[in-house]
Amino acid sequence: MISGIGPENQKSNSILLTRDLLIDLFKNRLISDRKRSNYCVVKIFTDGSVQIRTLSLKTSAHGEFALAAGEWLVKNQNELGGWPIKVKRKFAKGALSINEGWHSAMSQGQAISLLVRLYSRTSDPKYLKIAKKALKLFEIESYRNGIKAMLFDKYTWFEEYPTAPSIFVLNGFIYSLFGLYDLSKICDDTFCQRSGKLFDIGIQSLEAALPLFDSGSGSFYDLRHLSLGIAPNLARWDYHSTHINQLLHLYTIVRGDIIQTTAERWIGYMKGHRASHN
Structure with a gap:
């Protein structure tokens, strides 16, 4: 899954990006099995010039x-x-x-x-x-x-x-x-x-x-x-x-x-x- 930050945020010094990764996955791949316990995050990476200050993974x-x-x-x-x-x-x-x-x-x-x-x-x-x-x-x-x-x-x-x-x-x-x-x-x-x-x-x-x-x-x-x-x-x-x-x-x-x-x-x-x- 690839999530962009939007062109309006590219000039900002910092932004807060909040995503429901499973919803993104379900909608992008049209997945019918939506039992959340069947999925886990394996890797998160960035592309381009960016610095991550804080990364949090939450159940909700x-x-x-x-x-x-x-x-x-x-x-x-x-x-x-x-x-x-x-x-x-x-x-x-x-x-x-x-x-x-x-x-x-x-x-x-x-x-x-x-x-x-x-x-x-x-x-x-x-x-x-x-x-x-x-x-x-x-x-x-x-x-x-x-x-x-x-x-x-x-x-x-x-x-x-x-x-x-x-x-x-x-x-x-x-x-x-x-x-x-x-x-x-x-x-x-x-x-x-x-x-x-x-x-x-x-x-x-x-x-x-x-x-x-x-x-x-x-x-x-x-x-x-x-x-x-x-x-x-x-x-x-x-x-x-x-x-x-x-x-x-x-x-x-x-x-x-x-x-x-x-x-x-x-x-x-x-x-x-x-x-x-x-």
Whole structure:
């Protein structure tokens, strides 16, 4: 395995490089056997002019990974408060596409959650400042390089993929809500209050839209069958279980009846239960 340091780091006097070597190996070699005890590090070497100050091998480094990710978020946030995704994506067999540089509600929400936790752990205000700035995209429409869409011209939806027309991906939307909730609870200034209001708006949309994601035997990944008028995109079982876990976590926060009953019904689908027929 070869790991580079990136061109932006080549002029630095020193950098902290944190890698999960086994994840690198599994992804690079497409290895199916992922039992960590079956692998060990045999050799580590450098190529080029470099000096290693400290080398540590650990069984886990969750804290280091969190800090490394947080520093990347601080350094790479753009003027809109986002982290643009520099790949082109196509959907629905090419019927929809988005060019590189798009923003995702899912990545915004997950970034906010991480930044809030780093602020809580370190008390470093830079993390909270960046998390607050990340709110901006939640109020910018997707056609303006934001992440906000409208379902039935009535319900606000935060888009994982800002396509036109919108496809309303469920799991990415819920991840964005977790980020909004986390920020709303870390302070009481206008930014955190705004985050709480966006969370409440999102919950109202979710409760209204959840029945549309029920297939009677599982869940839909998105609502392309409504916005595009094509065949539905069924969630495979790992995404279906993700939907369930997300709803169960949300229920601990909002205690909404439709969230609870939907989660219970979708759990039943995983046990072979099906919706009634006529």
